[in-house]
Amino acid sequence: MKADVVLGLQWGDEGKGKVVDVLTPGYDTIARFQGGPNAGHTLEFNNEKYILRSIPSGIFQGNKINIIGNGVVLDPALFKAEAEALAKSGHDLTKRLFISKKAHLILPTHRILDAAYEAAKGDAKVGTTGKGIGPAYTDKTSRNGLRVGDILSGFDSKYRTAKAKHEKILSDMKFGYDITELEKEWLEGVEYLKKFNLIDSEILVNDLINNNKSILCEGAQGTMLDIDFGSYPFVTSSNTICAGACTGLGIAPNKIGEVYGIFKAYCTRVGSGPFPTELFDEVGDSLCEIGHEFGSVTGRKRRCGWIDMVALKYSVMINGVTSLIMMKADVMNHLDIIKAGVAYEIDGEIIENFPYELDEHVKPVYKEFKGWNCDINDIRNYDDFPAEFKEYVEFIEKETGVPVKIISVGPDRDETIMR
Ligand code: GDP
Ligand code: IMO
Numbered sequence: 001m002k003a004d005v006v007l008g009l010q011w012g013d014e015g016k017g018k019v020v021d022v023l024t025p026g027y028d029t030i031a032r033f034q035g036g037p038n039a040g041h042t043l044e045f046n047n048e049k050y051i052l053r054s055i056p057s058g059i060f061q062g063n064k065i066n067i068i069g070n071g072v073v074l075d076p077a078l079f080k081a082e083a084e085a086l087a088k089s090g091h092d093l094t095k096r097l098f099i100s101k102k103a104h105l106i107l108p109t110h111r112i113l114d115a116a117y118e119a120a121k122g123d124a125k126v127g128t129t130g131k132g133i134g135p136a137y138t139d140k141t142s143r144n145g146l147r148v149g150d151i152l153s154g155f156d157s158k159y160r161t162a163k164a165k166h167e168k169i170l171s172d173m174k175f176g177y178d179i180t181e182l183e184k185e186w187l188e189g190v191e192y193l194k195k196f197n198l199i200d201s202e203i204l205v206n207d208l209i210n211n212n213k214s215i216l217c218e219g220a221q222g223t224m225l226d227i228d229f230g231s232y233p234f235v236t237s238s239n240t241i242c243a244g245a246c247t248g249l250g251i252a253p254n255k256i257g258e259v260y261g262i263f264k265a266y267c268t269r270v271g272s273g274p275f276p277t278e279l280f281d282e283v284g285d286s287l288c289e290i291g292h293e294f295g296s297v298t299g300r301k302r303r304c305g306w307i308d309m310v311a312l313k314y315s316v317m318i319n320g321v322t323s324l325i326m327m328k329a330d331v332m333n334h335l336d337i338i339k340a341g342v343a344y345e346i347d348g349e350i351i352e353n354f355p356y357e358l359d360e361h362v363k364p365v366y367k368e369f370k371g372w373n374c375d376i377n378d379i380r381n382y383d384d385f386p387a388e389f390k391e392y393v394e395f396i397e398k399e400t401g402v403p404v405k406i407i408s409v410g411p412d413r414d415e416t417i418m419r
């Protein structure tokens with residue numbers, strides 16, 4: 001059976017965690033394919049709330065196999081904290097969580113390097129989550145990385161070598177730090193990791209596919225944060241796009257089935273970087289407040305704005321999205337007018353294709369919609385939505401050429417409409 005993919009089409013935090021949880025009953029296996037603890041995936045059900053960072057969002061329904069793939073970067077200390085908290089709340093994962101031996105490790109010094117590089121960039125900083133993501137992926141591509149499998153043999157000397165390289169860089173940068181506590185927790189995390197099934201997960205994944213089992217691949221971040229196609233350099237350091245599921249799990253491209261692209265009915269971004277449809281007025285403030293738009297990992301305020309169809313169409317193209325999933329339209333219930341960016345004006349010229357650079361010259365051109373101006377949170381059938389809401393959904397379908405198959409109208413698992 002082909003593997004399906006769930007991924008974000010904007011700047012992350014679209015609601016991937018909720019959707020993966022909702023879709024989990026239909027799959028045998030859920031697998032994360034990239035990113036690391038920079039992710040914060042929120043799930044709400046039965047009056048409980050969980051935020052997952054490195055662990056896939058398929059752990060709560062039906063004892064499914066969950067996999068952390070080779071494309072993920074794993075911080076053992078943060079992983080331990082996350083897995084222990086879950087075990088405490090009754091979700092012991094040691095038997096059903098499988099971790100790729102080829103996943104790269106985030107070292108304590110990667111976190112310090114992340115802070116040092118950000119400080120060195122000054123005003124041009126990316127606004128990273130500070131979790132060492134960039135430095136860990138840098139070591140992976142420069143062939144200096146440590147992998148999960150390395151903790152099983154010859155670990156001490158490999159760790160010392162890697163740490164010494166980082167210490168040299170930090171010393172050259174004259175960046176002060178204290179690694180003692182971080183390193184202690186990290187080494188405890190390394191020991192803890194050994195309790196789990198550390199495997200060549202690409203073999204398991206392909207065995208499952210060949211045995212007609214269904215796999216849902218869970219993305220982190222979003223297409224606008226992709227290292228190749230996002231708003232570079234204000235991006236993360238992995239391929240967040242559909243192709244990342246192939247490289248991050250060892251799935252051949254012809255084994256990818258459905259591609260679910262998730263987007264918010266408006267748009268948010270956390271950290272620095274361009275955001276053409278960003279709002280700086282009371283409408284933006286209301287989206288932030290009603291949508292609780294604060295980072296689930298860093299607590300930072302998320303910047304809010306209108307949906308950007310130029311960027312969304314680009315994301316749909318890059319990922320080969322087959323079904324769209326619209327989140328958080330309920331956050332716009334109070335608005336009389338809703339806008340959608342449909343083109344960019346760059347130095348007087350109207351452009352509908354996504355440009356090389358999203359700089360300050362890029363101004364959005366908007367189409368206006370009448371708001372539905374009522375509470376939609378209790379609606380569970382598409383037919384029951386107000387006409388203005390349907391007009392907005394059908395506009396997005398027409399523009400992208402992709403059906404909106406799932407609509408989410410609240411954070412809870414049950415606040416979901418399947419079409
Ligand atoms: P992820 O990183 O893509 O998994 O998304 P996050 O969990 O970081 O952010 C999404 C936030 O929106 C979380 O707080 C969710 O609980 C919440 N959420 C998800 N879907 C909806 C929805 O349809 N309506 C509202 N109001 N909140 C939602
Ligand atoms: P989820 O999976 C939103 C952003 C950071 C920063 C940039 C680079 O929850 O959607 P990094 O720490 O990755 O080097 O930071 O990417 N960023 C996210 N923004 N949601 C995320 O994950 C993000 N992960 C990273 O804010 O701008």
Ligand code: MG
Binds near residue numbers: 013039040296
């Ligand atoms: Mg998030």
